[in-house]
Amino acid sequence: MQSLTQFKFAKEYWVFLAPILFILIDIATGFLNAWKEQKVMSCRLRNGLVKKCGELFCIAIGEILTYALGLPRYIVYGIAGYVILMEIVSNIENIAKMGVPIPAFISKALSQASDDFANADYATVKKDLDSAWDEIRRLKEEEK
Incomplete structure (x- = not known):
């Protein structure tokens, strides 16, 4: 297993x-769910788009600081990884609302990881993600 610095x-x-790409998928799945429920609201879309732009600005700021201060690349990778994780969790929630069954261990692991990231509990996030990957590997082995 790779460490975060690798x-x-x-x-x-x-x-x-x-x-x-994950943001675009989130916007599309969120819009489709709102359309399905007949709850399309321009203010929610506008607020969501502003939040998504903020996420991209965080990555841009990380890039600037990385190059300007000569900081290690894994800092900006961590920022981008965090944004990707948030979007994956949101995408899975939206897809589940569309009626697509999501395995419980996946949605639980991603939801827990999202909560832990929000609370800055990175050790727990790593443990949970490692556990999820182990479960995926185990399921792949069972398929063989």
Whole structure:
């Protein structure tokens, strides 16, 4: 298992592209759910878009600080990873509202990780994510 300091994106442009793609999926799934429930509201969409832009600004600020101060790349990777994790949790919630069954261990692990990140409990986040990956590996082995 890699440590957080060894974590890196396959290509540098993925630091921005991956969060943008997850944000776009979140916007689309959120809009579809609101449309399905006949609760499309421009103020909620506007507020959501402002929040998404704020997330991207955090990554941009991390990039600037990384280059300007010569800080390690894993700092901006951590910021981007946090944004991606938040968006994945939101995407899974939206997809579940669409009626797609999500395995309980996945939604539980992601929800718990999101709560732990919000409370800055990174050791618990790492433990929970490691546990989720172990479960995924175990399920893959069972398939073989």
